[in-house]
Amino acid sequence: MKGFVLAGFVGRLPMSMLGIGIVLLVTALTESYATAGAVAAMTNVSFAIAAPLSGRLVDRFGQSRVITPFAIVNGLALAGLMLAAGFDLPEWTLYATGLAVGATSLSLGSMVRARWSALHGGSAKMHTAFAFESVADEVIFVTGPALVTVLATAVNPYAGLVVALVAMLAGSLALAAQRRTQPPVQPVRHGGGSPILIPGIALLSCVYLGLGAVFGSVDLITVAFAEEHGVKGAAGFLLAAFAGGSMVSGLWFGSRTWKMSLRGRFVRALGVFVVGLLPIMFVSTAGFMALFLFLAGLAISPTLITGFSLTERMVPPSLLTEGMAWISTSIGFGVAIGAWAGGRLTESFGASNAYAFPLGCALLAAVVGVAGSSLLRIPGASSPAES
Incomplete structure (x- = not known):
């Protein structure tokens, strides 16, 4: 296994730990769920904008050249956020440090995928x-939220975020040190415009905004739902x-070799997600809910895999990391919208009815x-399975 895979895995562990870790720490120290939720939202939104x-x-x-300074400032x-909470500093300091945490969090998943693309692009x-x-x-x-919850509740309110900080620094700096596998810097072409101006990327961003929600x-x-039951x-x-x-x-x-086109796989995965x-x-017990959530989750990976593959094919090499970051940004904004709307609807109509959202x-x-699948054509595709 290539070293950048392990470094990327460790470095992006915090993406599943930060939100719940911040909520657990801030509520433990301030006893305010409203403040905790707002700080976590600030972190998510600033990441989505900055990615x-x-x-x-x-x-x-x-x-x-970018990972090292960003990782240090992020740490x-x-x-600073932990100190602001621990020393009961004014509430605005929590928002300011939360904004800084999100703005300096790197999309390491996009960078790892860019390295794979540099190694095996087009194959x-x-x-x-x-x-x-x-x-x-x-x-x-699966593991991050459980880990940070156990650490914060059984060890110390700070423990989960401390582990997230250490993992971020260790993984990020290890990834930065592996220069041999990083994509070469390519001359900017196509006027240096943003990937979001590519119609296919704009379409994918809209789709992933909905999926993030x-x-x-x-x-x-x-x-x-679990609390209600x-x-x-x-x-x-x-x-x-x-x-x-x-x-x-x-x-x-x-593990499969597909003859169906990327576009075909993408739109079918979206349909399966809706059905799932x-x-x-209509589920009223936790046991059946676990089963049906598992079945619904089966469509997630195929949708993400094909979406990132389409992005890799449609974006010029000089804009690849930014192009993939737009997908992460769309998901991030969608998650923030979904969490807000889900909370409002749950309070008003109950959990089961809120699943309609x-x-x-x-x-x-x-x-x-x-409807927009025609925009997902891959320039220069030589076979149906590539387009």
Whole structure:
């Protein structure tokens, strides 16, 4: 296994730990869920805004030159947030440090995928590589929240974020040190415009905004569902089932050689996602909810794998990291919207009824993806399976 894979895995562990870690720390020290949620939201939104900008810096100057200063500043910002909470500093300091944490968090998943692209771009190995990365993401989202929760509740309120900080620094600096596998800096062509101006990337960003709303709302609504049914402690298990379905499908999807086009796989995965979410509105027990969330999760990895593969094919090499960062940004904004809307709908109509929101978001994403699929043509594709 290549060293950058392990470094990237460790470095992006915090992406599943920061949000819940901040909530657990701030609520433990301030006893304010409103403040904790607002700080976590500030972190997510600032990351979503800054990710394409940091991605552009990576494309211009190379990964190693950008990762190191960003990682150091990110570590200082996270330490500052913990100190601000611990010393009961004015509330604005929590928002300021939270904003800094998000703005300096790098999309390491995009950088790892860019390295795979530099090694195997245009070959059949890219499908397997992106499938592997999707599975790695799901492993992170299965284990990260549980790890930070145990550390924060059983060890110390700071422990989860401290581990996240150490993992970020260790993984990021290790990735930066591996210069041999980083994509070469390429001369900017096509007028140096942003990848979001490419019609296919704009379409994918809209689709992933909807899918991010699914992820954000399902997470929050499922916690409420577990509490409504007297099994709040099972919420983590239910969410792990959702991510576990994606992990299993990623292994299966990535191991196959496909003759169907990337576009075909993408739109079919969106349709399967909609169908998979239908039953969860009618489930009344935690056991069946775990089963149906697992089944719904089966469509996640194929959708992400094909979306990143399409991005890799449509974006010029000189803009590749920024192009992939736009996908991460869209998901991030969607997660923030989904969490907000899911909370409002759950309070007003109950958890089971609130599941109509992620279903509607998935349906809207599928409609947009299918209607605009003609924009997903890959320049210079030589075979149906490539287009």
